[in-house]
Amino acid sequence: VMILNFFYQIAKAIQFIHTRDVIHFDIKPQNILIDTEFDDNPLLADLGYAKKISNQGRKTVIGFTFTYAHPSLILWAREKKSISRTKIELIPKEEHKKYDIYAFAKSILEILKIVNRKFSTKYVFTFSSLQNARW
Numbered sequence: 239v240m241i242l243n244f245f246y247q248i249a250k251a252i253q254f255i256h257t258r259d260v261i262h263f264d265i266k267p268q269n270i271l272i273d274t275e276f277d278d279n280p281l282l283a284d285l286g287y288a289k290k291i292s293n294q295g296r297k298t299v300i301g302f303t304f305t306y307a308h309p310s311l312i313l314w315a316r317e318k319k320s321i322s323r324t325k326i327e328l329i330p331k332e333e334h335k336k337y338d339i340y341a342f343a344k345s346i347l348e349i350l351k352i353v354n355r356k357f358s359t360k361y362v363f364t365f366s367s368l369q370n371a372r373w
Contacts, residue, residue: 251282259291265341289330297327306341
């Protein structure tokens with residue numbers, strides 16, 4: 239129950255920024271902090287790559303962590319000859335919220351030790367990792 243509440247609190251934080259038309263773009267376990275002084279609540283941190291959804295049609299540079307990036311974001315970076323391996327130019331849109339959801343899902347798998355970060359560009363499930371996961 240505790241772990242479900244932990245993930246629920248992070249999901250609420252993501253929903254909060256999404257309802258304000260902000261996309262985080264860099265959700266990963268390292269950006270989820272624990273507030274030990276106030277009920278061990280998780281906090282979504284590092285909004286350095288966050289962008290507001292734009293109606294202006296202007297491109298902006300966004301960054302992301304390759305390991306947690308949505309496959310279409312990685313493909314875009316490869317096809318568009320990105321600024322760097324983890325930075326591209328795009329117009330932040332409503333549909334890009336899926337990048338945060340995907341990164342959050344990969345983070346959950348890593349936190350539950352279902353996916354090993356070293357191999358997280360491919361889903362690697364092992365019996366022992368599933369057996370030892372704390373549900």
